[in-house]
Structure formats: structure tokens, C-alpha cells
Amino acid sequence: MLWIATTLIAALAQTGRNAAQAGLTGRIGTAGATAVRFIFGLPFAALALAIAALLNTLPAPGTASLAWAVMGAVAQMLATGFLLLAMQGRGFGIATALSKTEPVTLALIGAMLLAEPLGWGRIGAIATAVLGVLLVSGADWSRAGLRSVFDGVMAGALFGLSAIGFRGAILALPEGGFVLRALTILTLTLAVQTVLALVWLSLFDRKALSGIIREWRGSLAAGALGAFASLFWFTGFALTSAANVRTLALIEVPFAQLVSGRVFRQRASARQLAGMGLIVAGVGWLLWVAI
Template identity: 65%
Template sequence: MIWVAATLIAATAQTARNAAQAGLTRQVGTMGATAVRFVFGFPFAAAALGLAAIWLPIPRPDLSVLGWATLGALAQIAATAFMLVTMRGQGFGVATALMKTEPVTLAVISAIVLAEPLGAARMGAIGLATLGVVLASGVSWGRAGWGSVATGVLAGALFGLSAIGFRGALLALPDGGYVLRAVTILAITLGIQSAVMMAWLALRDRRGLSGIMREWRVSLGAGFLGTFASLFWFIGFALTPAANVRTLALVEVVMAQVLSGRLFRQRAAPLQLLGMGLILAGVGWLLAVAAA
């Protein structure tokens, strides 16, 4: 059950990274803030791989590994773009709820692409937890346009596809333990994403590029937190199907609601409380099935 601890660590670190990135949006723009997690995260991943190489032989990636890693890297960038489109159209709450449908699409894609069917019990747990997210979001779905719903679900599906790419790359490595595999794929993936985002900023958003360099201290902190979170996501992906990891990560929604109540005195509506209960029930069901 190491994947459980890795997932919880990753979700916590990701929350901290999101907070760091949010503070950069006004200074460097949306695309600049998005690029920070890749551009400033890559040096940490490269350093971790270099340290690992001192004591252990690094697995040599073949074309299959590079293909899976590229799929995951590009799908994650595209997912982020559709997420931003959804947020502009419907706001944070609707976008978040739609993207958290990721475990469902991820389970379907896993069964098709990686031949990892999860079975009726796990699919039931995933569906229950996802329904809980929709209720816990507290958004008014009557006001959500079909266009934004489509881009939000597509963002979730692309995030799921990126997780499939990462797990495929991890499984395709010829040797190495799960931590070494995670570090190797992390460095490869962030290298690809950094190159793509730097090229985009240089060609389309020079202001954002100069902004992240000017705010390098905050950017470096966000990059470190992003790399730390991704390392533990990859450890989880190396040990269990990605749908299990992403479903367990839905507890982040509950933690965010509790934090909002403690810090901002925001009271949850009864329907939101029901949603949080369904998330916990779905996650508990998943863990029970996984441990059986």
C-alpha cells in the first residue's frame, strides 16, 4: 500500500504548488504561471536523476518509453489549456468539478490502452467518489453552458490520458525499482514539457517569459513543489493503475473544503456535505477493494 502514502503526499504538495502558482498569475499571466511548474521544475528533476546515477545504474529509455512519456507530457499541456478555457467561461468551481471526472475517463482509457480493467467494484468506487466531487463543488449546473461542459470534460479526459502516458512509460522501462523509474520518467517528461513551453513563450508570450524570469524566486519555489508532487504521483503510477491513484487523490477536495471552512469561515451547504461524504465513502471502498 505504498501507493496510498505516495498519493496523499503528492496531493498535499500539489495543493501547495497551486497556491504558489496562483500568486504568479497577476505578475506573469496565465500561460507564464502554467509554464513555471515545468520550466523551473526540470532542474530539480535533472538534479535528482544525477544524484541517483551516482549510486544506481539509470534505466535506458527506448523509443517505446519516449513515446509514452511524450504522450503524457503533451496531453498534460493540452489538458491545462482546456482547463483554462473552461475557467474563463464558467469559473473555478465548474471547471474543477468537471475535471475531477478524470478518474472515470481514466479507468475507461486504462482498460482500452493498457489492458487494465478495474472490475465492477473498483468502477463503482470511482463512480461514487466522482459523484461526490460534483455535489461537493456546490456549483449551479443550470448555468453551465454545453461548450464549457465539453471543454471541462475534455480537460479531465486529457489529464487522464496524460496519467496513462506516464504509467505506460514507467511500465515500459526495462529495469529499475519503482523510485528509480519514477525519477527517470519525471526528468524525461519535464524536459519535454520545458522545451515545449519555452518555445511557446518565446514565440507567443515574450512578456510571460520575461515575467517568470523576473519572479524567479517564487517561480523556483513553485517549480520545486511541482516536481516534488510529480515524483510521488509517478511513484503511485508505478505501483498501481493510475485510476486508483487519481481516485484516492479526490480526498483533496474534502481537504480544500475543510481548509476553506477553517481559514475563511465558509460554511458548506448540506448538499456539499453529502458530496464530501460520498467522496470519503468511494475512497474507502476503493482502498478496501485494493487491500483485499
């Protein structure tokens, strides 16, 4: 049951991080706002790991754990790039909905790489929730060109691959409790992503890099929330399959729609209401199968 609580906390914290990043995008650009989650998240994760090291013996990542972590780190950064390409091509709704096919590709990759059993119950739950996301998106699918579909599905597949990499890295650690293992891999992953982000920005987008330095106060908030959310994501990966975690995370979609209706007075269509019902049904089905 603990993985359910950690996933819900992670989804809530991620919403706050997204809001903080959205505020930075207009001032430092998309690339800069994306890099903030790594660059400013690393100090918080490293500090937490240092405190944990005073109380426990840290697990030493071996070759396998390092390889899984690097795979997850690179896949996550590439996934963000494909998502941005899809958004530029056909808009936010289509791109987001296609990227949310992640649990499907994640379950298939997990079965192949980590030998995690699928089972018809889990397949049905994941497919139901993803279908709900496609309906909730409200996207005009007649406008979805092949390139945008490819970019969006690739984003979802790479996000799924990154989650598999993080779970594989955690499982490959030789010892330690689930929180300590999650914190170790989180810090390692953020270190890899920070180095890659700084190299990329230094070579290709120095304007964004100077913007990050200028907006360091706002970036700190995004980094802190990002590290907090990631710790709970990684803890969830340490407790159960990545497909379970990412499917349950889809519950944030109807939550966001409800907030839009209550706060912004934006009414949902019948199709979106049906989609929210499918997401809730799929998540409930998954919990019934997993528990």
C-alpha cells in the same frame, strides 16, 4: 499499501505548488504561472536523477517508453488549456468539477490501452467519488453551456490520458526500482514540457516569458514543490493503476473544504457536506477493493 502514502504526499505537495502558482498568476499571467512548474521543476528533477545515477544504473528509455512519455507530456499541457477555456466560459466551480471526472475516463482508457482490469467494485468506487466532487463544487449547473461542459470533460479526459502515458512510460522501462523508474520518466517528461513551453512563450507570449525571468525567486519555490509532488505522483503510477492514484487524490477536495471552514469561516452547504461524504465513501470503497 505504499501507493496510498505516496499519493497522499503528492496531493499535499501539489496543494503547496498550487498556492505558489496562484501567487504568481497575478504578476506573470496564467500561461507564465503554468509554465513555471515545468521550467523550474526540471532542474530539481535533473539534480535528483544525477544523484541517483551515482548510486544506481539508470534505466535507458526505449522507443516505447519515449512515446508514452511524450504522449503524457503533451496531453497534460493540452488538458491545462482546456481547463482554462472552461473556467473562462462558465467559471471555476463548474470547470474544476468537470475536470475531476478524470478518474472515470482514466479507468476506461487504462482498460483499453494498458489492459488494466476495471471490475464492478472499482467502477462503483470511482463513480461514487466523482459524484461527490460534482456535489461539492457548489456550481450552478443550469449555467453550464455545452461548450463549457465539452471543455471541462475534455480537460478531465486529457488529464487521464496524461496519467496513462506516464504509467505506460514507467512500465515500458527495461529495469530499475520503482523510485528510479519514476524519477527517470519524470525528468524526461519535464524536459519535453520545458522545451514546448519555452517555444510557445517565445513565439506567442514573450511578456509572460520576461515575467518568469523577473520573478525567478518565486518561480523556484513553485518549481521545487512541483517536482516534489510529481515525483510522488509518478511513484504512485509505478506502484498501481493510474485510476487508483487519481481517485484517491480526490480526498483533497473535502480536506480543502474543511480547511476553508476552519481557517476562512466559510460554511459548507448541505449538498457540499453530502458530496464530501460521497467522496470519502468512494475513496474508502476503492481502498477496500484495491487492498
